[in-house]
Amino acid sequence: MFSxxxxxxxxxxxxxxxVLTMPIWLAPFGAAYPGLMQKxxxxxxxxxxxxxxxxxxxxxxxxxxxxxxVGSYTTVWSFKLLSMDIGPAMLFAIIVSGVFALLIGYFSxxxxxxxxxxxxxxxxxxxxxxxxxxxxxxxxxxxxLLLARDDPRHLDALFGAQATAAGLPQPTLFGMxxxxxxxxxxxxxxxxxxxxxxxxxxxxxxxMALRGIKSNQTRMNYTGFNTRPYMLxxxxxxxxxxxxxGALLSITDPLAGAERMKWTESGNxxxxxxxxxxxxxxxxxxxxxxxKYFENIFSAINTNMLNGLFSFLPDGVxxxxxxxxxxxxxxxWHLTLGLMFVLIVVFLPGGLVEGFHRLMVRLKRQKAxxxxxxxxxxxx
Amino acid sequence: MIxxxxxxxxxxxxxxxxxxxxxxxxxxxxxxxxxxxxxxIGPNGAGKSTLLNVIIGRIPxxxxxxxxxxxxxxxxxxxxINQLGxxxxxxxxxIFPDLPVLHNVMxxxxxxxxxxxxxxxxxxxxxxxxxxxxxEDILDDIGLHGRRGDHAGSxxxxxKRRLELAMCLIQRPRLLLLDxxxxxxxxxxxxxxxxxxxxxxxxxxxxxxxxxxxxxVFSLADRISVLAQGRIIASxxxxxxxxxxxxQQAYLGGxxx
Ligand SMILES: Nc1ncnc2c1ncn2[C@@H]1O[C@H](COP(=O)(O)OP(=O)(O)OP(=O)(O)O)[C@@H](O)[C@H]1O
Ligand SMILES: [Mg+2]
Numbered sequence: 001m002f003s004x005x006x007x008x009x010x011x012x013x014x015x016x017x018x019v020l021t022m023p024i025w026l027a028p029f030g031a032a033y034p035g036l037m038q039k040x041x042x043x044x045x046x047x048x049x050x051x052x053x054x055x056x057x058x059x060x061x062x063x064x065x066x067x068x069x070v071g072s073y074t075t076v077w078s079f080k081l082l083s084m085d086i087g088p089a090m091l092f093a094i095i096v097s098g099v100f101a102l103l104i105g106y107f108s109x110x111x112x113x114x115x116x117x118x119x120x121x122x123x124x125x126x127x128x129x130x131x132x133x134x135x136x137x138x139x140x141x142x143x144x145l146l147l148a149r150d151d152p153r154h155l156d157a158l159f160g161a162q163a164t165a166a167g168l169p170q171p172t173l174f175g176m177x178x179x180x181x182x183x184x185x186x187x188x189x190x191x192x193x194x195x196x197x198x199x200x201x202x203x204x205x206x207x208m209a210l211r212g213i214k215s216n217q218t219r220m221n222y223t224g225f226n227t228r229p230y231m232l233x234x235x236x237x238x239x240x241x242x243x244x245x246g247a248l249l250s251i252t253d254p255l256a257g258a259e260r261m262k263w264t265e266s267g268n269x270x271x272x273x274x275x276x277x278x279x280x281x282x283x284x285x286x287x288x289x290x291x292k293y294f295e296n297i298f299s300a301i302n303t304n305m306l307n308g309l310f311s312f313l314p315d316g317v318x319x320x321x322x323x324x325x326x327x328x329x330x331x332x333w334h335l336t337l338g339l340m341f342v343l344i345v346v347f348l349p350g351g352l353v354e355g356f357h358r359l360m361v362r363l364k365r366q367k368a369x370x371x372x373x374x375x376x377x378x379x380x
Numbered sequence: 381m382i383x384x385x386x387x388x389x390x391x392x393x394x395x396x397x398x399x400x401x402x403x404x405x406x407x408x409x410x411x412x413x414x415x416x417x418x419x420x421i422g423p424n425g426a427g428k429s430t431l432l433n434v435i436i437g438r439i440p441x442x443x444x445x446x447x448x449x450x451x452x453x454x455x456x457x458x459x460x461i462n463q464l465g466x467x468x469x470x471x472x473x474x475i476f477p478d479l480p481v482l483h484n485v486m487x488x489x490x491x492x493x494x495x496x497x498x499x500x501x502x503x504x505x506x507x508x509x510x511x512x513x514x515x516e517d518i519l520d521d522i523g524l525h526g527r528r529g530d531h532a533g534s535x536x537x538x539x540k541r542r543l544e545l546a547m548c549l550i551q552r553p554r555l556l557l558l559d560x561x562x563x564x565x566x567x568x569x570x571x572x573x574x575x576x577x578x579x580x581x582x583x584x585x586x587x588x589x590x591x592x593x594x595x596x597v598f599s600l601a602d603r604i605s606v607l608a609q610g611r612i613i614a615s616x617x618x619x620x621x622x623x624x625x626x627x628q629q630a631y632l633g634g635x636x637x
Pocket of ligand 2: 428429430471559
């Protein structure tokens with residue numbers, strides 16, 4: 001029931017090891033601090049969920065940031081009204097974003113292709129605008145939704161667990177604070193669970209039906225599948241993953257703002273998935289990490305650091321190299337990312353995962369193993 | 381009132397279909413007997429595929445209705461019609477090009493077992509031993525077992541056709557509709573397919589087959605209907621059709637061999 005194939009189990013073990021050892025292997029890249037690693041984990045969850053829709057069914061949503069936002073707002077409201085414990089907060093975030101996805105999906109899925117994408121974009125932009133206008137009682141508009149000392153927190157009050165310390169209350173897990181490394185490991189464990197869930201979906205008959213829809217929807221219908229509810233289920237599941245990611249954003253930093261629902265956020269998760277490899281298990285995670293790395297580390301590199309790095313070069317050459325490179329770092333990180341994206345889409349349409357596969361095939365061929373046995377390899 | 385008589389499994393009653401000004405089907409009254417193989421022949425553009433499209437709900441008839449075993453099909457969604465036990469091989473193969481050949485055959489088996497919609501996350505495709513075994517057996521019968529791991533899109537046209545036939549057969553439909561199942565196949569593959577269709581004939585499955593290849597028609601059909609310009613101009617036993625002068629006139633250009 002909870003079992004995985006041997007291949008998937010190995011993948012899960014490798015994945016868990018990679019995620020849990022982030023503080024070690026990210027250190028040489030200057031990214032091994034909890035705040036950033038948390039983001040790596042959270043956006044990977046977002047992308048994994050997005051990939052269940054886009055990767056398996058081929059339906060491209062341009063509005064998934066809406067669910068990220070809904071998850072965030074729900075979480076902060078759960079902190080305010082119920083409890084500072086993150087359990088109920090995550091649970092409600094998943095449920096509420098699921099309901100949202102059900103509504104948006106129900107209407108958007110009446111169309112396919114570009115019209116579907118536009119509808120999701122329209123819904124997300126609508127949510128974004130409403131958060132600044134009519135919905136300010138819920139979202140607190142531009143200030144964003146914040147915690148306050150005198151929030152009711154009914155559940156906490158019931159159990160007499162009202163925080164007495166000075167300052168704002170902090171999110172907790174069974175009374176344990178979730179800041180710093182605890183926060184990172186919390187997100188890491190949830191990411192591993194999310195990866196496992198996506199493995200289960202990929203390997204299930206449900207996942208196969210979604211791939212069938214991507215491959216040939218006509219055949220699916222004439223084969224007896226009612227494709228509409230399959231699509232809706234995929235949409236809701238991926239919306240729930242996004243809601244969970246939104247919850248974690250608010251858990252590690254207890255506030256929620258509408259900018260999380262902006263279309264650039266929706267676009268980012270599309271980039272992450274395509275960069276890493278659409279429809280693969282690892283692709284979205286790799287894409288998410290890469291983009292977050294560029295956004296946070298590459299963008300922080302400045303001319304002084306470059307000068308330091310190339311100080312061994314003769315003066316004139318050093319100035320030249322630094323001038324050229326400085327266009328690609330710091331504020332220019334978008335340029336690097338954009339170039340990388342274009343190169344990958346043109347030369348590796350399957351993303352970095354495809355690049356990796358090609359490399360492996362080439363290496364194998366060099367070893368020249370004579371092997372004529374074909375085995376069944378489910379499409380990834 | 382349209383009523384299915386005891387051993388008539390499919391009845392297209394008074395079906396008309398116009399595409400704009402074009403009368404693709406007029407006055408069609410077709411009865412298919414249960415367990416029989418019924419061939420529909422006719423020149424290009426006669427309306428043969430359109431008739432199948434009306435039956436499986438791909439296009440609505442302009443008037444008239446199709447009844448399958450007492451159930452009116454007209455107005456039902458394609459997946460509902462399939463769930464009643466009707467599978468179809470298309471004139472241009474409709475397969476899942478991005479899925480492995482084995483999964484192409486397993487997917488229809490899931491639709492048969494689990495119905496039109498079921499979220500089943502607990503079991504994996506690999507742990508569905510029974511369905512996998514069934515799929516492998518059918519691929520064996522059809523001669524595609526060696527290619528079960530390849531993407532279906534990489535198959536030749538003839539192989540895609542055979543794959544599509546396998547996808548329909550695994551559903552064990554009560555009524556199998558075949559639109560030129562051997563077109564584009566080599567002589568050898570055509571004969572294998574005829575053999576396979578013969579074999580399932582004994583299992584009691586009803587088949588409607590559209591075919592241009594007279595060798596195939598006369599080796600399989602129990603009954604033949606001839607369609608020309610959207611009308612059924614003759615219907616009867618193979619021998620009768622062979623000798624019918626109207627048929628020779630309209631379709632066969634004078635002689636049937
Ligand atoms: N969807 C459609 N829209 C408009 N006209 C159509 C449509 N489908 C078929 N037709 C027309 O209806 C007529 C019958 O077509 P149909 O495909 O049923 O012929 P057929 O007997 O299957 O021919 P063939 O042997 O070439 O497959 C043709 O003139 C065709 O152009
Ligand atoms: Mg035709």
